[in-house]
Amino acid sequence: MSASLATLVYAFIGLPLIAIVLLNLPNRKFAEKLCIGTGLFVCIVQMATAVIAVLLLIEFNKASMSFSQFWDMHVADDAAYFSVDFLSAVCLFCIGMVGAVSFAAAGSTVRDKILNYTNMMMVLLLGMNGIALVTDLFSVYVFLEISGIASFLLIALYRDPVGLEGAFKYLVMSAIASAFILLGSGLLFLEFGSLRFVVLEEMLQAGVYNNPPLVWLALFFLVAGFAIKSGNMPFHGWLPDAQTGAPSPVSIMLSGIVEQMSGTYATMRLIDIFLLNKFTVVNIGMMLLALLSIVLGAIAAVGQTDFKRTLAYSSISQIGYIVLGISCGTVLGYVGAVLHFFNHSTFKSTLFANAAAVKNQLHSTHYDDLGGLQKQMPIAAATSVIAGLSTAGLPPFAGFWSKLLIIIAVWQTQGAFVASVALLASIFTLAYFLRIQHKVFFGPEKQRPAVKEPKDGIAIASIALSVVTIGFGILFPVLLLALQTQGVL
Amino acid sequence: MNSLTTAFFIAAAMILFAGCYMLVRSHNMIRLVIAVEVVMKAVTLVLVFAGYSNGNTALSQSFIITIIVAEVVVAVVATGIAIAVYRNNGDLDLRKLNKLNG
Amino acid sequence: MLQPIASLLTMGSGMNLLYLLIVVPLLLSLLCLILPRTQETLKGLLFLLSIFFNLVLSLGLFVAQDTTVLIPWAGFGMNLAIRVYAFSRFAILAAGCAFFLVGLYSLCFIKGKSYQGGFICFYLLLMSFANGVFLANNLVMLLFFWEAIMLVVFGMLLLIKRPKPRTAVKAIILNAIADFLLLLGIAITYSLSGSLMMDVISGLPVEGAGVVGFLCMMLGAVGKAGAVPFHSWIPDAADDAPLPFMAILPGVLEKLLGIYLLFRVCVDFYALQPGSVMSQLVMWIGALTLFFGIAMALIQNDIKRMLAFSAVGQVGYMVLGIGTALPVGIVGAVFHMLNHAMYKSSLFLAAGAVEKATGTTDLRKIGGLGRRMPITGCSFLLAGFAFVGFPGFNAFFSKDLIFDAALQTNVIFYIIALLGVFGTAASFLKVMHAAFFGPLRLPQGIQREEVREVPLCMLLPMFILAAGCLLFGLFNRLPLGVIQPLLGERLAGVEYAGWPHSMLLVLISIVCLLLAVGNHILAYRYTGSALKSVDHFRYIPGVRQLYDAAEKHYLDPYNLFLSLVKIYALVCSCFDRMINWIYDVLLVKMVSFLATNFHDFSDGSTNRYLVWTFSGLGFLAVLFLLLI
Structure with missing residues (x-):
């Protein structure tokens, strides 16, 4: 058992580190040839390992597996250790998947800086894997910072004005968010003396506090911090700029996974600790933020003039759905949120991959320059339609299931009004999706030199993701039943 | 202990507000970085106090050192970006940094 | 000879054979539908x-015993129930x-016409469904066949291709309204009596909900029969439909x-009291129809149109x-129904012969065909005697019975009925004279030699029917012997066969007829043309406006209905446009307003984001403070 667990650590934490070391040993020219291969290898291994982890979990019938690498965790009581449970496994799988797509897209878009890109991506992967694996709040902060720094550098990869602008805005707001998270952790540390999840859970379940206002204050700062990190509506300022300014594969990575890992994953963990129904104010606060994000994000997306910016606002809207699911406080909402997490990484990565293809060929993502690309880029058009329909929540695509679960959960707990608003926002979702399709792919053609479909990695990645979307959509009930019978949920 | 607690919290709150105010009002990029640092200091203060009141100063110290390291890296990156912006634009005015809008 | 058939039909397990009356024509019609066009x-x-086959079965049924057969089908009392009793x-x-004779005629008439296949198919369907209506013992089954007949009528009216199927649509709408009223009436009757079986429902009082039920069913029945206000499609059908259709449907079947059904409703289902309000209403509908029909027939x-209106x-x-x-009135009405079937179909068949020979029945174009088509003329004359109610013919007796009843109720009805006699006679004389007497006139392109008597298969049915009129008149004990038992004990032993009771009524009728003849001769002398012999009625002030309005279809209830429908459609389209506006305009403007404002609001300034x-x-924080 510990042997296989050790492999897990190697795969998630060690592998990126090793990759960085190995890549930088040879000279630049040689290393550049290896980069994409290495990146893809790491990501695919990560995906495989995540699946193996789930299977191990099911087989050994455990809720989670804990392991440590450099010290024996049973010796020191307060030692930090890693743990994989079902939620972590899903997130790790998503990270791997989006990373693979990003590397596939990187082949044609950031070819000239591929070594820098790969290095930073490895750090980013390391950081995000860490967030998924750790079991105490401070380590979350550490890995959060690691992935943050990596993403700033990635966004500013080309040192172009928009990239720098996006990176700076992201940096400032991310730093504030980290400050708040730390503030909250500090107050919790003050109150409880430890930041480990299990200890916090025990203490909060006991419900005996020395200083109740401190706990509330801590909760407040934690919720605020993670809300800024994930890009909920009043705190969303950095999100569209960062994603628009970033190079294409970085956008894929950012929207597909970074926002979610930093923000919503941690919120899910927090909800695990803070015991879904005990702190209703948290639920209500998150629900209001979520509603605001969903509705305003969608409406703002309708009025945009840039392809990537529209997709960024769409991310805001979809992350709102995830937070809405979490805020319900029921298992159904939780499951819906996790599912939407997965679906969001899938369809958003597809859409950003399409944007990457478009930008690669046309060097612009502004609607004025695009239009009628369907004839020349059929794969991009088709996959974007599939991804868009999944975003809007149409059956038989995967997005339908996750939205359904979330709305049902909301209906049960938060009332019909909230659920109806969330449902009606789907109309806006469809509106901006159709606008994208019309402006970019299916509208009237413009006079421009002929472009061709990038037939390489991007196309393959888009097609693979679309297959996942459709397959997941069709197979979801089967999956759900299987998982339930295995007792994993 | 209570007055000490209150003093600490008031101090931390004041630093926090100062940092936040500076964040909102400054239009120089370096000032913004400094503001972020100031906010981090407030956080560090809270952690120090937390360690002290728990008695677990060792854990608290390790936390704080880690935070400082991370914060430094962030500040370096931020400054690097500021330098690159300066090279592009000619000045560090945040208000000129609005090409990505809407 | 008929006994074996009769016993076959009503055997216990031979209930299937009763269904043959419905099923066999249905299947044969479908077979004719499937067969290719060449297999004429x-x-x-x-x-x-x-x-x-149908004729044989009907004859067999006639001498069979009373039977009822029940096959449960859907729940709620809807069964496939058949009852053979006196009236059925x-x-x-x-x-x-009628089907047999007119069918023989149609075979010859439609030979070579384009709609031959379709006509055969629809005709057989009509036969099947009509049998179904008469055999039905369950109101739902009755309604089903009733509606099926409506659909067949629609089909028949579409046989001759027209640019716009105006008449067919009119027919189906008018019939549909009547059928809907019937459905309503059946529902109310069901709720009042608790059963859908027609032999169980009896004697429901005509008050409260019963009034509505009675009214609805009555209107449904008279609607099918073609009374005002459901009549307006029949004259149009005279122009649009093939002639055998006119002979069988408005002449006989309707x-x-x-x-x-009217008989069943008034006598069996609801206990209609003489002198009650409902009775008055029904009589007024009858009187109105009578007056309107005859008045329009005059001009x-x-x-064909004259026959349709009449x-x-x-x-x-x-x-x-x-x-x-x-x-007395009910017996008279049922007897008149039988008589009308005979003479009207004979008249229509004769008109059809004229059409086959000359290509048209418009009296402005043709005339004086008596020399060339003597047998047709004779038959037309014979049936016409019955038509006007000449003493000795069947209609005379039935009309007399009706006069008797009308007089007993109210003298107004009697006067209207007498006017009807006058009008009928006048219109018949005009048509008879113009069509068969006088100099021969032919339409363009038809030569004198082409006009000759129609083949035997067409002559025989019309003559048989006309002769039958005379027969039933002279030996009226025959039909009356069948009809009178229908009323059961209500008859109180009174016998209506033989010469009518009151000589006064007979005398008045004869005087009316003589007046009509006199009017015709005078007018003929005055105007010189048979066609104009009733024109002076047309131009009576007061009546003239009515005629003009009728000509312009103002008095057509269908047109009134259409204008109502137009208003309703206008209201609906306004509503629809409003909803469209909300979705297409309002919502879009709102969203784009919000989106544009948002766009302007986020101008890319970091400070703004921090704010x-x-x-x-x-x-x-406020939320937290409020909710802790």
């Missing part, structure tokens, strides 16, 4: 076989004979079906008769 002779043979036997036999210049008018007599709720962040934080 085969279709004709099948057709002949079917009508003959009589009606089926009458229908069977009256049989309509008066059958027609086309044989068919409408004669229904008025029947409705009037049943409406009196007196035994948003902190205000969001403040909002969250």
